[in-house]
Amino acid sequence: MKQKADPRHTARIMALQTLFSKHFDSGKLRTVAHDPRTLSDILENANYNQELFKKLIKGVEKNLEKINEIIEKYAPQWPLEQIKKVDLEILRIAIFEGFIGQITPPKVAIDEAIELSKDFGGDNSSKFINGVLGGIFENLKTS
Secondary structure, eight states: OOOTTOHHHHHHHHHHHHHHHHHTTTSSOOOOOOOHHHHHHHSSOOOOOHHHHHHHHHHHHHTHHHHHHHHHHHOTTSOGGGSOHHHHHHHHHHHIIIIISOSSOHHHHHHHHHHHHHHHSOTTHHHHHHHHHHHHHHHHHHO
């Protein structure tokens, strides 16, 4: 279980909040000025890994089309517009962090995504996210 004081976990929460707010209305990225200090004020612990936060935001933005294609491939029964917005953003962050950007090992990115889904998603979010990311991981192992 993640500690609230973990700066990397806090950075992921902040990235989730930022990406969610950017995509909520249109489903497409818009250029929105974001100030991490504003988000950190919402959180109890403002200690976060700024480098990871920036990498996640920029990485998801830059690779959004590729990330969406991966989600569509591993969750074919769920069109992107039918996936809960928060679950979609958690998947995007994990896919970039663990598979595309290779910032952390894939298993760590998957574990972090499951933790985020338990905190911010619905009742079945963690199972859905684990299934999608597990499928990606298994495919990479056999490749």
